[in-house]
Amino acid sequence: MMSRRIAVIGSNMVDLVTYVDRMPDAGETLSAPRFAMGPGGKGANQAVAAAKLGSDVLMVTCIGDDLFGRNTLSNFEGLGIDARHVRVVRGLSSGVAPIFVEPNGENRILIVKGANDALGPEDVEAAADDLRGCGLILLQLEVPLRTIYAAIAFARANRVPVLLNPAPATPELALDRIAGVSFFAPNQTELAILTGLPTRTPDEAEHAARGLLAHGIGAVIVTLGADGALLVEPDGTERIAPVAVRAVDTTGAGDAFIGAFAHHYVGGHDKLQALHHAARYAADAVTRPGTQSSFATASEFAEFCDRLANSELPP
Ligand code: RIB
Numbered sequence: 075m076m077s078r079r080i081a082v083i084g085s086n087m088v089d090l091v092t093y094v095d096r097m098p099d100a101g102e103t104l105s106a107p108r109f110a111m112g113p114g115g116k117g118a119n120q121a122v123a124a125a126k127l128g129s130d131v132l133m134v135t136c137i138g139d140d141l142f143g144r145n146t147l148s149n150f151e152g153l154g155i156d157a158r159h160v161r162v163v164r165g166l167s168s169g170v171a172p173i174f175v176e177p178n179g180e181n182r183i184l185i186v187k188g189a190n191d192a193l194g195p196e197d198v199e200a201a202a203d204d205l206r207g208c209g210l211i212l213l214q215l216e217v218p219l220r221t222i223y224a225a226i227a228f229a230r231a232n233r234v235p236v237l238l239n240p241a242p243a244t245p246e247l248a249l250d251r252i253a254g255v256s257f258f259a260p261n262q263t264e265l266a267i268l269t270g271l272p273t274r275t276p277d278e279a280e281h282a283a284r285g286l287l288a289h290g291i292g293a294v295i296v297t298l299g300a301d302g303a304l305l306v307e308p309d310g311t312e313r314i315a316p317v318a319v320r321a322v323d324t325t326g327a328g329d330a331f332i333g334a335f336a337h338h339y340v341g342g343h344d345k346l347q348a349l350h351h352a353a354r355y356a357a358d359a360v361t362r363p364g365t366q367s368s369f370a371t372a373s374e375f376a377e378f379c380d381r382l383a384n385s386e387l388p389p
Pocket of ligand 1: 087088089113114115116119170171183185216325326327328329365
């Protein structure tokens with residue numbers, strides 16, 4: 075039987091979120107209504123989403139020797155995430171992400187990777203005994219590509235399934251070095267950057283995703299925002315319907331989706347069912363402000379699903 079343990083080899087950041095009425099023009103100073111700070115980073119967010127839903131999660135990441143790093147560590151520990159492979163890097167700051175959220179919930183994010191840039195293949199090696207016992211490894215692109223390639227090679231050699239979320243996308247990602255990943259999960263924009271193909275419509279996105287299967291990828295999951303998501307596999311494509319909600323803050327929605335997919339997938343659900351749960355979990359997260367603070371626990375998520383089933387949510 076597949077292990078239910080999930081490993082995340084990835085980033086952590088402290089999100090510095092400014093809620094704006096509008097973005098300032100060049101040379102303009104503008105007052106903004108609200109600021110909030112909280113834990114973020116794509117890797118950590120995905121780990122936290124899965125842990126809040128009840129998964130057993132192992133985190134492999136690097137923090138700076140500073141207050142932000144100590145907060146990140148205690149956040150993991152407080153959520154029951156196995157943080158034995160969180161390495162403190164002297165002389166580098168922890169990762170930080172200044173984020174701007176507009177009234178429609180859309181965000182713009184800058185990342186200062188700091189210690190995340192020090193996460194190396196040696197960290198994968200140091201966690202090898204623990205990683206071998208995992209049912210799924212989650213990877214993103216906020217850490218060096220050589221670490222991603224090392225993690226994929228390790229997982230392939232040890233037959234541990236991998237989900238690679240190529241975010242933020244870079245054309246430097248060598249597709250011939252990611253062969254063997256079970257899931258490749260870009261959003262529409264990332265898919266366009268990685269393939270050089272148009273992805274504006276679900277049909278275009280499906281076409282671009284299908285081309286990626288030739289690189290030895292098991293399945294491509296494309297998140298399409300208001301159009302839902304796609305599961306593209308060699309023998310066909312499934313569409314995951316969008317879940318309509320009133321968005322307040324979309325920061326971390328993609329991470330909520332991946333973390334929830336991982337939780338449900340290792341829990342024995344099939345891919346499609348896990349994706350439907352993931353779409354609902356991400357929809358719920360955008361109805362609240364903040365990144366990890368917007369992610370529901372298992373019981374909060376169950377309540378949201380009940381309200382959805384009873385049509386109590388706004389169209
Ligand atoms: O995906 C959202 C995340 O991207 C934020 O938490 C921010 O830290 C950046 O990593």
